[in-house]
Amino acid sequence: MNPRSARLAVLTSGGDAQAMNAAIRAVVRTALHLGVEVFGVHEGYDGLAGATERIEQLGWDDVSRVLDRGGTMLGTARSTAFRERAGRRLAAIRLVRKGIDRIVVIGGDGSLTGALLLHDEWSQLLAEAVAAGELSAAEAERHGGVVIVGVPGSIDNDLPGTDVAVGTDSALRQIVDAIDALEATATSHQRTFVVEVMGRNCGYLAAAGAIAGGADYVLLPETPVGPDWQHEMCTLLGAGRAAGRRNSVVVVAEGARNAAGAPITAGEVRAAIERLLGDETRVTVPGHVQRGECRARPTAWSPRSWVLPPHVPRSMPI
Numbered sequence: 579m580n581p582r583s584a585r586l587a588v589l590t591s592g593g594d595a596q597a598m599n600a601a602i603r604a605v606v607r608t609a610l611h612l613g614v615e616v617f618g619v620h621e622g623y624d625g626l627a628g629a630t631e632r633i634e635q636l637g638w639d640d641v642s643r644v645l646d647r648g649g650t651m652l653g654t655a656r657s658t659a660f661r662e663r664a665g666r667r668l669a670a671i672r673l674v675r676k677g678i679d680r681i682v683v684i685g686g687d688g689s690l691t692g693a694l695l696l697h698d699e700w701s702q703l704l705a706e707a708v709a710a711g712e713l714s715a716a717e718a719e720r721h722g723g724v725v726i727v728g729v730p731g732s733i734d735n736d737l738p739g740t741d742v743a744v745g746t747d748s749a750l751r752q753i754v755d756a757i758d759a760l761e762a763t764a765t766s767h768q769r770t771f772v773v774e775v776m777g778r779n780c781g782y783l784a785a786a787g788a789i790a791g792g793a794d795y796v797l798l799p800e801t802p803v804g805p806d807w808q809h810e811m812c813t814l815l816g817a818g819r820a821a822g823r824r825n826s827v828v829v830v831a832e833g834a835r836n837a838a839g840a841p842i843t844a845g846e847v848r849a850a851i852e853r854l855l856g857d858e859t860r861v862t863v864p865g866h867v868q869r870g871e872c873r874a875r876p877t878a879w880s881p882r883s884w885v886l887p888p889h890v891p892r893s894m895p896i
């Protein structure tokens with residue numbers, strides 16, 4: 579196919595992650611630069627499989643001034659409709675009716691799993707639509723193959739083969755900022771803080787946040803603790819206190835588990851510290867602040883640098 583006649587859709591899906599806007603901008607402007615028409619799908623897969631179709635053509639100016647804005651300008655969703663085959667069939671029909679058979683999905687492991695499913699089912703979905711009179715044979719033939727590119731976009735950083743997903747670094751900064759901010763109270767009151775960190779079943783944010791934040795102990799899904807974990811943790815924390823430390827921080831990944839597979843909650847950690855050490859202990863849950871707009875400006879090492887603008891020197895290898 580002549581790429582200059584192609585039409586491409588871009589969408590964000592799953593939890594919003596910072597720099598998704600920069601990634602959208604990079605996709606839109608690079609495609610336009612290459613002569614490809616671009617469409618934004620609003621509200622994640624719901625914009626394709628939900629009750630209302632939300633596909634809108636995007637131009638160069640539609641992605642102006644979004645580089646350092648948090649969230650996603652296209653909106654996102656956790657779409658139940660797309661999980662069903664009927665939803666994916668509706669999605670394929672709507673895309674083909676718009677002449678689109680190129681898709682960029684920016685999202686996490688779930689979103690990219692869904693994208694793979696749509697890719698694998700595409701021919702069959704189109705054949706069914708033709709049989710049901712929902713698409714013409716010519717339309718189905720014209721768009722007989724679909725090309726889908728997945729861009730790992732998730733604070734969780736839980737995609738195999740990806741060093742750092744879009745949004746992970748900013749979430750990490752939020753976590754380290756939160757731990758740094760707790761320092762004042764922890765030190766003044768000689769308290770222990772238990773910080774619960776997002777990440778679903780992945781401990782990347784908790785592990786990296788604990789190291790960068792100088793925490794004393796971390797509980798992760800990947801390293802389930804044994805039955806005596808409370809005593810082990812408190813022995814370490816107690817040694818720090820004995821050495822003169824005025825503050826202690828324990829980071830708990832939201833997916834932390836013990837060796838038997840039972841979840842370990844921040845409340846449980848707090849109770850263990852109070853019971854075994856007598857430390858005054860508080861739980862802090864930064865929650866969706868971790869997905870919020872970073873006040874620090876995004877680094878150049880981010881989707882900011884992905885765009886292929888016309889003003890990039892032609893001699894530059896890209």
Ligand SMILES: Nc1ncnc2c1ncn2[C@@H]1O[C@H](COP(=O)(O)OP(=O)(O)OP(=O)(O)O)[C@@H](O)[C@H]1O
Binds near residue numbers: 656693731733
């Ligand atoms: N197995 C699947 N089959 C079809 N669609 C799926 C599947 N898993 C996920 N999806 C689609 O992708 C959407 C987003 O998935 P999910 O909620 O797991 O977030 P994610 O992409 O993993 O991102 P994050 O973990 O950062 O929130 C789901 O709401 C659903 O529409």
Ligand SMILES: O=P(O)(O)OC[C@H]1O[C@](O)(CO)[C@@H](O)[C@@H]1O
Binds near residue numbers: 686733776
């Ligand atoms: O925003 P929601 O739907 O409450 O989901 C929260 C989940 O999304 C994430 O922030 C991103 O996947 C996870 O870390 C967290 O478990």
